[in-house]
Amino acid sequence: MAELQFREAIREAIDEEMAREEKVFIMGEEVAEYNGAYKVTEGLLDKYGYKRVIDTPISELGFSGIGVGAAMNGLRPIVEFMTFNFAVLAADQIINHASKAGYMTGGQITMPIVFRGANASAGQLGATHSVAFDSMYAHFPGLKVIYTSEPDDAKGLLKSAIRDDNPVLFMESEQMYGMKGEVSEEEDYIIPIGKGKVKREGSDVTVVAHGKMYHVAKQAAAQLEKDGVDVEIIDPRTVKPLDLPLIVESIKKTNRCVVVDEAHPFAGFAAEIGFLIQREAFDYLDAPVQRVTLPDVNAPFAKNLLDAWLPSPKNVIDAVNQVTYRN
Amino acid sequence: MAKKKKDDINFAPRGRGTEKDGAVQKGVDLPKPTKKKHKSLGLTEDNLKAMYEQMYLQRRFEERAMQQYQKGKFGGFLHLYIGQEAVSTGTVFALNDDDDIITAYRDHGWGLCRGITANEGMAELFGKKTGCSKGKGGSMHFAKTENHFWGGYGIVGGHIPIGGGLAFANKYNQNGRISATFFGDGAVDQGALHETFNIANLWGLPAIFAVENNGYSMGTAARRHTVTEIVDRAKAYGMKSKVVNGMDVFSVYEAMKEVSEEVRENSEPYFLEIRTYRYRGHSMSDPQKYRTKEELDEYQKIDPIERLKTYLKDNKIMKDEEIQEIEDKVEQEVLDAVEFADNSDFPDESELYDDMFAEEEPYFHN
Numbered sequence: 002m003a004e005l006q007f008r009e010a011i012r013e014a015i016d017e018e019m020a021r022e023e024k025v026f027i028m029g030e031e032v033a034e035y036n037g038a039y040k041v042t043e044g045l046l047d048k049y050g051y052k053r054v055i056d057t058p059i060s061e062l063g064f065s066g067i068g069v070g071a072a073m074n075g076l077r078p079i080v081e082f083m084t085f086n087f088a089v090l091a092a093d094q095i096i097n098h099a100s101k102a103g104y105m106t107g108g109q110i111t112m113p114i115v116f117r118g119a120n121a122s123a124g125q126l127g128a129t130h131s132v133a134f135d136s137m138y139a140h141f142p143g144l145k146v147i148y149t150s151e152p153d154d155a156k157g158l159l160k161s162a163i164r165d166d167n168p169v170l171f172m173e174s175e176q177m178y179g180m181k182g183e184v185s186e187e188e189d190y191i192i193p194i195g196k197g198k199v200k201r202e203g204s205d206v207t208v209v210a211h212g213k214m215y216h217v218a219k220q221a222a223a224q225l226e227k228d229g230v231d232v233e234i235i236d237p238r239t240v241k242p243l244d245l246p247l248i249v250e251s252i253k254k255t256n257r258c259v260v261v262d263e264a265h266p267f268a269g270f271a272a273e274i275g276f277l278i279q280r281e282a283f284d285y286l287d288a289p290v291q292r293v294t295l296p297d298v299n300a301p302f303a304k305n306l307l308d309a310w311l312p313s314p315k316n317v318i319d320a321v322n323q324v325t326y327r328n
Numbered sequence: 329m330a331k332k333k334k335d336d337i338n339f340a341p342r343g344r345g346t347e348k349d350g351a352v353q354k355g356v357d358l359p360k361p362t363k364k365k366h367k368s369l370g371l372t373e374d375n376l377k378a379m380y381e382q383m384y385l386q387r388r389f390e391e392r393a394m395q396q397y398q399k400g401k402f403g404g405f406l407h408l409y410i411g412q413e414a415v416s417t418g419t420v421f422a423l424n425d426d427d428d429i430i431t432a433y434r435d436h437g438w439g440l441c442r443g444i445t446a447n448e449g450m451a452e453l454f455g456k457k458t459g460c461s462k463g464k465g466g467s468m469h470f471a472k473t474e475n476h477f478w479g480g481y482g483i484v485g486g487h488i489p490i491g492g493g494l495a496f497a498n499k500y501n502q503n504g505r506i507s508a509t510f511f512g513d514g515a516v517d518q519g520a521l522h523e524t525f526n527i528a529n530l531w532g533l534p535a536i537f538a539v540e541n542n543g544y545s546m547g548t549a550a551r552r553h554t555v556t557e558i559v560d561r562a563k564a565y566g567m568k569s570k571v572v573n574g575m576d577v578f579s580v581y582e583a584m585k586e587v588s589e590e591v592r593e594n595s596e597p598y599f600l601e602i603r604t605y606r607y608r609g610h611s612m613s614d615p616q617k618y619r620t621k622e623e624l625d626e627y628q629k630i631d632p633i634e635r636l637k638t639y640l641k642d643n644k645i646m647k648d649e650e651i652q653e654i655e656d657k658v659e660q661e662v663l664d665a666v667e668f669a670d671n672s673d674f675p676d677e678s679e680l681y682d683d684m685f686a687e688e689e690p691y692f693h694n
Contacts (some may be wrong), residue, residue: 026500052500055531057527058523058526058527058530060523060526060527062489062519062523063489063492063520063524063527064489064523064527065489066487066488066490066492066493066520066523066524067489067490067492067493067496067524067527068493069489069490070430070489070490070491070492070493070494070495070496070497070507071493071494071496071497071500072493073473073478073490073493073494073497074428074478074493074496074497074498075497075501076496076497076501093483093486093520094486094490097483097486098481098486098487098490102479102481103683103684103685103686104464104683104684105461105464105465105469105479106461106464106465106471106473106479106683107459107460107462107463107465107471107683108462108464108682108683109461109471109472109473109474109479110471110473110478110479111686113686142684142692143684143685166685166686166687167685167686241691242691242693243693
């Protein structure tokens, strides 16, 4: 195992796939000469040149569409968004075109494209830079959505995403780019899309958490351990396809579940998991499923309001206490 | 001139030129057609015969499609291309067969021109499994990618960057191909066009972007939905541009031949405003109150198919009987297509889930 920052793990995945396949290229704002707004693509321009590492203007709709057309016509683009908050401008290309062109032409078009970049909030950036979009994109048929929590997952899953022949959204976090973690040194390290992971084994309660929220859940679990509550954490890693069997297996053991999600509550990931659990594991539940999400409120700027807005370990502990009837 | 009173303020489109507010304005002014004869354009007599057959096929295919739609044989939208056939035909004859074409939802003519058979096209309209898109796309989503026709797209302007992407891949692969992206005049107001033009010139994409300005963005005359001349959009992005008479297949052919050679040679984008006219409504439900009968008549007098027919006869390339022979053949082809579509099966219900993903056994959330 090698200890790598999140950004380094992502870079390794891109670098290895670009070396492996000439058709892979990356484009986005500041990816080339600036070496990446978050230094994810540092050094790639020097290595691969201006043909395959391409600076775009701030035209999310335009360059995403060019990516879609290039994918249709035989290339394998990686389209970087500085954040998925800006990708809202490109949603027409992702939702109306990338996910649908193959189907509506009766399978004449394949769309091997990765849209990647930072997702969700990253400190005091205000209302327009703080939204988690993984649930929203997972709503649409034809898209695969990945939002990882640790560098090892990021490397293995991004390599899978780049090799996938379908549109894949790969989400990261500004606040995690510097986070270090052990990354497999296995040659050509691949994690299949759609496989979750038990990140912490426990017997009292199942906490489902992905992306940045995994770390919130992990902190809560450490606190709860001191109180004698043994938390099992499931990180789905891939939002869609969802590894539901892994979650259900865990609930059969713990009989209790809390879902932690960085998105707003209505029709989000937590809502969906809650529904699926009542359908698949109703008889195993000893308490109603609880969720910890953002409130139905825009991101505030003021530090104290932001802290109240973002799911915290305390919110998770409260929810665990609720499902274990400890309050 | 008296100052406008406060209560005169409104947000109705101002239009351009000297027309008065509220009056129905003519959709487009046509530039003069080319004076060149077919030989100096490099077209053979056989080319002309094939062009005539193709244009007549597009016309009759859609007239029969309209009939079938009115008979309730299929539903959905039906946007007819009738009147604009010279644009697709002139273009496809001018480009190389492996140049990439993509268009908007008024796509039947483009599909036929790029090798979708009348059978495959009509069956697609009917939503049958024998359709070019297996009944998954319908009228707006004809496609034949093996012939480099990437399809019709339903979001106005949404496919313009995709056309740029087709060109990007061609440049990346240095395969000598160019892309040609067609859209209606309504699309020139979309941000997608402006972003794509900027990037296309920035990166030197070998791409032709062509607006088929048929005068109306649904029910809004071009003069009422957009400011300045449409062709001038190119100036802001440093792109070369040209206005073309789209009612004359020779003019379209000539422009496309020249422009495609230049785009291929220099790897740079080019913007064409091809002025044309659609005889039918925006779609089948359009009462067409935004234009006059006289205007329609005026264009029908310069019908592109009649124009080519006259040329064929005047230049003694084809006799009446030979023309009639082609027309009869096409008529039969289209009637057969209706029968084929009618007799074809709908897709099996099990096909609902097919073509969503590239893999054999994909995941579907449930």
